[in-house]
Amino acid sequence: MQRPERVRSLSDEQLAANFADIAPALTNDAALLEADKCLFCHDAPCTIACPTHIDVPAFIKKIASGNLRGSARVILDVNPFGHSCARACPVEVLCEGACVLNDRDEQPIRIALLQRHATDYVLEKKLKLFEPGKRTGKRVAIVGAGPAGLACARDLRRCGHDVTVFEAKTQPGGLNTYGIAEYKLKADVALAEAHDILDLGVELRLGIAIGRDIPFEKLLTDYDAVFVGVGLGSTKQLGIPGEDLPGVVDALTFIEHLKTHPYRDTTVGRQVVVIGAGNTAIDAVTQAKRLGAATATIVYRRGEADMPCYHYEYELAKRDGCGFRFNAAPQRIIANGSGAVAGVEVRTSNGSETIPCDMVIVAIGQGERGLVVPHDDPRVFTGGDCANGGAEIVNAAAEGVAAAKKINDMLERTHG
Ligand SMILES: Cc1cc2nc3c(=O)[nH]c(=O)nc-3n(C[C@H](O)[C@H](O)[C@H](O)COP(=O)(O)OP(=O)(O)OC[C@H]3O[C@@H](n4cnc5c(N)ncnc54)[C@H](O)[C@@H]3O)c2cc1C
Ligand code: SF4
DSSP, X not given: OOOOOOOSOOOHHHHHHHTSOSSOOOOHHHHHHHHHHOOOOTTOHHHHHSTTOOOHHHHHHHHHTTOHHHHHHHHHHHOTTHHHHHHHOOGGGTHHHXXXXXXXXXXXXXXXXXXXXXXXXHHHTTOOOOOOOOOOOOEEEEEOOSHHHHHHHHHHHHTTOEEEEEESSSSSSTHHHHTSOTTTOOHHHHHHHHHHHHTTTOEEEETOOBTTTBOHHHHHHHOSEEEEOOOOOSBOXXXXXXXXXXXXXXXXXXXXXXXXXXXXXXXXXXXXXXXXXXXXXXXXXXXXXXXXXXXXXXXXXXXXXXXOSOHHHHHHHHHTTOEEEOSOEEEEEEEOTTSSEEEEEEEETTEEEEEEOSEEEXXXXXOOOOOOOOTTOTTEEEOSHHHHSSOOHHHHHHHHHHHHHHHHHHHHHHHO
């Protein structure tokens, strides 16, 4: 496939700096100072705002007293994805947004960084905080090794059930491994977190797509219950001429390549246009810029106020020097004489215009998965993006945990 030429090549050091953690870890002293600022509120709004209802004041108090293991246990007990949530959760609209210090015009407690401080400690020290439960002999199949599936797997193992996870890809972790922006969460952290869960005795069968390699019905024959956490499908198509040109790539493919190869192996254009204005579009445009694109511009058919991305993500893209073209509806992608991308023709209120570029990244949302699931079967449970239409890691984790509880209740009820 003909690809845009990389015109400017950044040094390895510059690329590493561009993709370094956007929110670096706290030192121990900084964590203690931050923990001391917490008011340890009763009915803490930060806890209420968290979909997994982590007892935030309790874990912060344990950090303040130097008990990092105990702190991590408070977090991970209710949220098996406490590590990745600490790095990638939209805390501005969840716990930190709810912190009472906002009402005093003070900075909220940096809950995410404190959570990272505690959970990094147990991950780095390889401390095992949880044990499998006493064996029940019941078997549960899980489809998808993303946050939803693995959260469910973890709690089912704690209940003593045998769990087999089927994953289509070659590594576990779902979008944590393959999709979250590199400067928030790196694949090695996502994989360490996934393996920490798998180490509880979960059987993982990689490279198996249920529905393609094994019929879904077979799971219902072989297992006592099935949890489906397959996430969403691939990026939707634009449905405009030129979409198949070399140099047009979908956002998930672009990001996955970046996350699974040395940085310089991911091709980026000199002038990149990203179509869409959700959080994935922001991730694509910022990462294109950080890879060395001279210009990286969001092209969006609606206005600035209509952008579906979080406000702080928009601010990040502006700080990264990304451009924005609002009220510009893509009509077709134009090729040059050699058949490569040369621009995106858009319709604006003033008529038609061409935005020159040599690479187009399509980020207009993900479609649904093709897997057909018998929703009326009481032994089938779903959770995560495939059930909620696409949310955050923390929602997938919460739904996986909730499903594990329902499955356990059902297995206890129906099998004695
Ligand atoms: C680009 C991008 C950036 C994001 N950034 C953030 C962020 O910064 N913070 C945040 O909190 N959330 C973010 N999200 C959302 C978050 O990644 C998802 O909400 C979360 O991963 C959903 O978890 P899940 O387990 O439901 O699905 P997934 O993570 O998608 O996992 C589903 C798994 O199922 C597997 N699978 C699919 N079909 C089959 C099959 N038939 N058989 C076997 N296995 C199958 C897939 O390969 C995949 O591993 C982002 C999403 C995207 C797309
Ligand atoms: S709301 Fe803020 S101050 Fe109160 S417990 Fe939560 S983090 Fe601490």
